[in-house]
Amino acid sequence: AAASAYKTYMMPFQGKAKLGAPAVTNGGGAMGLTWMKNFMTACSGCQIDFVAIHWYDSATNIAYFKDHVTNATAMAGGKPVWITEFGASGTDAQVNTFLQTVLPWLDQQSSIERYAYFMVSDGLLVSGSAPSTYGNTFKSYTG
Numbered sequence: 206a207a208a209s210a211y212k213t214y215m216m217p218f219q220g221k222a223k224l225g226a227p228a229v230t231n232g233g234g235a236m237g238l239t240w241m242k243n244f245m246t247a248c249s250g251c252q253i254d255f256v257a258i259h260w261y262d263s264a265t266n267i268a269y270f271k272d273h274v275t276n277a278t279a280m281a282g283g284k285p286v287w288i289t290e291f292g293a294s295g296t297d298a299q300v301n302t303f304l305q306t307v308l309p310w311l312d313q314q315s316s317i318e319r320y321a322y323f324m325v326s327d328g329l330l331v332s333g334s335a336p337s338t339y340g341n342t343f344k345s346y347t348g
Contacts, residue, residue: 208247228257256281264295264303285318294322
């Protein structure tokens with residue numbers, strides 16, 4: 206159904222805008238990258254300029270984040286990957302360490318074309334009207 210809808214509603218924009226595959230998260234089983242692989246097979250002949258993914262988990266699961274991104278890159282078959290949302294849970298120090306570790310790694314991955322941390326709100330990337338500790342860390346890599 207998703208491939209059919211993509212062909213109907215997205216393909217008319219081919220050549221007018223970059224077309225991304227539907228974003229999937231890091232859910233297991235039939236969700237996430239498994240769903241994306243099935244979509245890509247069902248949508249043969251579709252113009253897909255990039256593959257979009259999300260990731261949410263503990264800030265201490267750095268290896269899991271890197272594995273998910275690496276698996277998404279392999280599944281994308283040479284198309285750029287956009288991490289349109291990612292978020293790590295934990296203490297401010299844990300999230301800061303997570304970002305200090307994964308942001309330089311992401312910047313080294315030629316297949317990662319874009320990435321964005323999830324949600325700018327008080328207590329996350331900002332504290333009051335200024336960046337939080339890890340907001341400053343994120344800003345230092347994207348500014």
